[in-house]
Amino acid sequence: MKYSYADYVPLFKAFADETRLKIVDLLTCGEMCACELLENFNITQPTLSYHMKILSDSGIVKGRRNGTWMYYSNNGEVIDNISNLLFEIRSNKDKCMSKDDGNIQCSRKCCTEAGPPNK
Amino acid sequence: MKYSYADYVPLFKAFADETRLKIVDLLTCGEMCACELLENFNITQPTLSYHMKILSDSGIVKGRRNGTWMYYSNNGEVIDNISNLLFEIRSNKDKCMSKDDGNIQCSRKCCTEAGPPNK
DNA sequence: CCGTTATATAGATAATTGTCTATGCTATTA
DNA sequence: TAATAGCATAGACAATTATCTATATAACGG
DSSP states (O other), X not given: OOSOHHHHHHHHHHHXXXXXXXXXXXXXXXXXXXXXXXXXXXXXXXXXXXXXXXXXXXXXXXXXXXXXXXXXXXXHHHHHHHHHXXXXXXXXXXXXXXXXXSOOOOOSGGGTTSOOSOO | OOSOHHHHHHHHHHHSSHHHHHHHHHHTTSOEEHHHHHTTSSSOHHHHHHHHHXXXXXXXXXXXXXXXXXXXXXXXXXXXXXXXXXXXXXXXXXXXXXXXXXXXXXXXXXXXXXXXXXX
């Protein structure tokens, strides 16, 4: 695993807001201009700009200027990165990111003496 | 799509923290007790308890008590829910969640007169 | 029962976040 | 070049978050 946890935090943070989730979902239909996006929310223009900056900075969304208009679209590659992480987590295995850095074998009572039944 | 954006927000929020990401990654290796998890961080026990509550409440992690010890493991089904959403977003198509609720056709200059080239 | 161990809760606090209004910047157009 | 339209930035502010210390609760062992 080449990425660290910290690298994924901004991505999950970008998705951790109802407005931004709806923005990304709207962009699923294709590229949209900022003014069109704005019509779908009860927020002010600066607030939308704030959200678009978070989505752009994280790489989830790509921005393109055409004159005075800004067009936004989803960035599939970055979304794939998140999917890949979830896939790694989903497939229970013996090599988590942390295990690469050292031994996480537990020597406490809870893991040896009685032992966790579900292991 | 049966879920709304708001349903996913707590899930992404749960992942939007470096400590919690590491916890989930550690649990990829299998079930672990709280005390064992704690040894992997420079945080206090109440702080770990706080994080485990967020992960448990969101459904990402399952908790199981055995005497005084708490054992935690990942909940694959909930993680799959997030993966499915990302898959929907990834596959650009003509039916986003919002489109089900109404028309998002844009009648502004930016989308008609000049028109967005990349469409 | 009483002490110990593991975990959870309460309260405090500094940092971050999402929103607004006001304003600045940039590009098109008259 | 002056006015306008679209978007970004600055500053203010209330709400949320992540962390700590202190304390409570729960379960086991003697």
